[in-house]
Amino acid sequence: xxxxxxxxxxxxxxxxxxxxxxxxxxxxxxxxxxxxxxxxxxxxxxxxxxxxxxxxxxxxxxxxxxxxxxxxxxxxxxxxxxxxxxxxxxxxxxxxxxxxxxxxxxxxxxxxxxxxxxxxxxxxxxxxxxxxxxxxxxxxxxxxxxxxxxxxxxxxxxxxxxxxxxxxxxxxxxxxxxxxxxxxxxxxxxxxxxxxxxxxxxxxxxxxxxxxxxxxxxxxxxxxxxxxxxxxxxxxxxxxxxxxxxxxxxxxxxxxxxxxxxxxxxxxxxxxxxxxxxxxxxxxxxxxxxxxxxxxxxxxxxxxxxxxxxxxxxxxxxxxxxxxxxxxxxxxxxxxxxxxxxxxxxxxxxxxxxxxxxxxxxxxxxxxxxxxxxxxxxxxxxxxxxxxxxxxxxxxxxxxxxxxxxxxxxxxxxxxxxxxxxxxxxxxxxxxxxxxxxxxxxxxxxxxxxxxxxxxxxxxxxxxx
Amino acid sequence: xxxxxxxxxxxxxxxxxxxxxxxxxxxxxxxxxxxxxxxxxxxxxxxxxxxxxxxxxxxxxxxxxxxxxxxxxxxxxxxxxxxxxxxxxxxxxxxxxxxxxxxxxxxxxxxxxxxxxxxxxxxxxxxxxxxxxxxxxxxxxxxxxxxxxxxxxxxxxxxxxxxxxxxxxxxxxxxxxxxxxxxxxxxxxxxxxxxxxxxxxxxxxxxxxxxxxxxxxxxxxxxxxxxxxxxxxxxxxxxxxxxxxxxxxxxxxxxxxxxxxxxxxxxxxxxxxxxxxxxxxxxxxxxxxxxxxxxxxxxxxxxxxxxxxxxxxxxxxxxxxxxxxxxxxxxxxxxxxxxxxxxxxxxxxxxxxxxxx
Numbered sequence: 001x002x003x004x005x006x007x008x009x010x011x012x013x014x015x016x017x018x019x020x021x022x023x024x025x026x027x028x029x030x031x032x033x034x035x036x037x038x039x040x041x042x043x044x045x046x047x048x049x050x051x052x053x054x055x056x057x058x059x060x061x062x063x064x065x066x067x068x069x070x071x072x073x074x075x076x077x078x079x080x081x082x083x084x085x086x087x088x089x090x091x092x093x094x095x096x097x098x099x100x101x102x103x104x105x106x107x108x109x110x111x112x113x114x115x116x117x118x119x120x121x122x123x124x125x126x127x128x129x130x131x132x133x134x135x136x137x138x139x140x141x142x143x144x145x146x147x148x149x150x151x152x153x154x155x156x157x158x159x160x161x162x163x164x165x166x167x168x169x170x171x172x173x174x175x176x177x178x179x180x181x182x183x184x185x186x187x188x189x190x191x192x193x194x195x196x197x198x199x200x201x202x203x204x205x206x207x208x209x210x211x212x213x214x215x216x217x218x219x220x221x222x223x224x225x226x227x228x229x230x231x232x233x234x235x236x237x238x239x240x241x242x243x244x245x246x247x248x249x250x251x252x253x254x255x256x257x258x259x260x261x262x263x264x265x266x267x268x269x270x271x272x273x274x275x276x277x278x279x280x281x282x283x284x285x286x287x288x289x290x291x292x293x294x295x296x297x298x299x300x301x302x303x304x305x306x307x308x309x310x311x312x313x314x315x316x317x318x319x320x321x322x323x324x325x326x327x328x329x330x331x332x333x334x335x336x337x338x339x340x341x342x343x344x345x346x347x348x349x350x351x352x353x354x355x356x357x358x359x360x361x362x363x364x365x366x367x368x369x370x371x372x373x374x375x376x377x378x379x380x381x382x383x384x385x386x387x388x389x390x391x392x393x394x395x396x397x398x399x400x401x402x403x404x405x406x407x408x409x410x411x412x413x414x415x416x417x418x419x420x421x422x423x424x425x426x427x428x429x430x431x432x433x434x435x436x437x438x439x440x441x442x443x444x445x446x447x448x449x450x451x452x453x454x455x456x457x458x459x460x461x462x463x464x465x
Numbered sequence: 466x467x468x469x470x471x472x473x474x475x476x477x478x479x480x481x482x483x484x485x486x487x488x489x490x491x492x493x494x495x496x497x498x499x500x501x502x503x504x505x506x507x508x509x510x511x512x513x514x515x516x517x518x519x520x521x522x523x524x525x526x527x528x529x530x531x532x533x534x535x536x537x538x539x540x541x542x543x544x545x546x547x548x549x550x551x552x553x554x555x556x557x558x559x560x561x562x563x564x565x566x567x568x569x570x571x572x573x574x575x576x577x578x579x580x581x582x583x584x585x586x587x588x589x590x591x592x593x594x595x596x597x598x599x600x601x602x603x604x605x606x607x608x609x610x611x612x613x614x615x616x617x618x619x620x621x622x623x624x625x626x627x628x629x630x631x632x633x634x635x636x637x638x639x640x641x642x643x644x645x646x647x648x649x650x651x652x653x654x655x656x657x658x659x660x661x662x663x664x665x666x667x668x669x670x671x672x673x674x675x676x677x678x679x680x681x682x683x684x685x686x687x688x689x690x691x692x693x694x695x696x697x698x699x700x701x702x703x704x705x706x707x708x709x710x711x712x713x714x715x716x717x718x719x720x721x722x723x724x725x726x727x728x729x730x731x732x733x734x735x736x737x738x739x740x741x742x743x744x745x746x747x748x749x750x751x752x753x754x755x756x757x758x759x760x761x762x763x764x765x766x767x768x769x770x771x772x773x774x775x776x777x778x779x780x781x782x783x784x785x786x787x788x789x790x791x792x793x794x795x796x797x798x799x800x801x802x803x804x805x806x807x808x809x810x811x812x813x814x815x816x817x818x819x820x821x822x
Binding site: 002003004005006007008009010011012014015016020021022024043044045046047109112113116117121164165166167168169189193196197199206209210212213214287317318321322325 | 509510511515516517518520521522633634635637638642684685742743745746752759764765766767768769771772773779782783786799802803805806807808809810811817820821
């Protein structure tokens, strides 16, 4: 969102004393029938789970607590491992999107760390190791643009609403909800201020945290006092986890009651996300560290980014409007269509537009927002104070696809280039050839470059067509 | 907890325009007490490090320092081409224990002797735990702050100590959360300046580079990840600027007190404040400063403040947008931009104006 649009939205929220929608459509597909949610409580600055609420966000959660999370005992997490595995197995069997809700970024980090801690931990049970890989796959999926599996409630709400307070304060889920769901008769700014006094980052309230810390010392000594202390710790932890859970449920509720329409383009993102996530689950691998796997990873991220951009700009009028302000969407009139043979290539479309900001050059690919016609700009000119664009149609030359002469419509430059097949072949060939410059360890490559007198610039020039 | 020393400097470096904060740092105020004296009630929010956080940090450091700092040697030694098995360690925390008020001067004296030996080309320890330096905070060097890195490791090639910080932040795939790193880097920048000041006295300041070494935790308990050396040119630059702000805050306080000594809370209204987003999470007065600026653009964040000026009254701005008239052409341009932004909010210009009116 540009700074002026952001300011306009915040001014409006400030004036109306409530959050303002900044999207027309939801950035996520609807929740499937079965959805999972996780709301953890960690030790401050330690990122060790001491309590975790999980289950369906529409039901009462299961809460497990760990009175001594610094110990090597982790059997308490078995319940989470079982529930998560059951949920994912069901989704895998039915082919549905395994959606997982988390309250905030801090919770996602904790899930990621559960992955790191347990996925290859030989001292952990197979169930916990399995959970480790699943948590790792969840965290990995969360890094992809437009992914539809892991929903971090605070991120999602910030993407759809703006408030009359500073962005840094929107980072507190409770404070954000004070603007999105204002309490009648209460100023949201004051309510947000009040809520922000209690952290919403997966930690206990200060007084409860200090109390737990004191009780732990007593609990460790054992005996009757120790047992009582443990029970008290567990109560405090349960209360903390349930508080986090309530905020998560409220955030989910606020989002689905936000009145956002669904966009058809999101279905493709959901399919991509589901396939990628199931592949990760079925093929657990450590983070990429070699050229080959890094190249594949980079390509997947790039592709996901492109698909998301296309889906958002084509599917959401407000996002498209922001693209138009940047000159990446053009509202234009179809001036003429030159097509010597009907329904056949070649076909040229001549557009004219009075839009001031336009970042379209020769070679830019433009498409109609329904994706029916894609063309490459071959000429940019001016006529009678208007900009003119001539496009060679590359897809959609049939009469039923082509726009009517005189019609006004949006043309956008977010055209995804699906190079997955080609990239697959490239990566396959790379592996086959196993060029030492790519596949040897760094030390060997350094020696090789010195010995072989390999001129990388000359090699690059040679590869150019 | 007071905001003197490195903590104060780091805070000032993050908001160079806030003279009140610089004055608080110069005076080394204890924040909750100062808040009570200034506002007239207890601070309602959470303040200071939690017991649990402190325990984790202490455990991590204790783990690194036990057995003649075996884990720390193993983490930093290879980074500087030192053999961890033969590294010579001096632990000032063990040599000179005690509360900060008494031990700092002793540790500083010992560290000065070590630096003198280094300048003279004599043998010096490879690793010094809890060293102490003094960072001058006035141009004449008469005032200074104690600065104590967690450790300093000798770079045998450059023959100089590199400051080191031990943090229990968790490294995943060799990456630490950027937010965690910002404060740590600034802390280390203050240490670089302090080492440089010390080295200047020995004539070896050219050996000091803008770099520090960090030891973070792995996701697996309290074991350290391999040490990371980072260049910190930008942070050192900002800390240098913070030192000049210290000096000007001191001068301003002296000017205000020329008529009679007054406690800082009585002078607070005379000292310019600069409320910005980063005040949250760092300054105890953030909510109060925001309350003072509640109808100004600054409360809508740094981007809004940059766009229209933090002092711009939001009610005035709304009136400008609705009326669309102003004597100043730059206002008109901005008003036009805001009006046109209505479409990106799904509104026509008229709808936006109606809702703003």
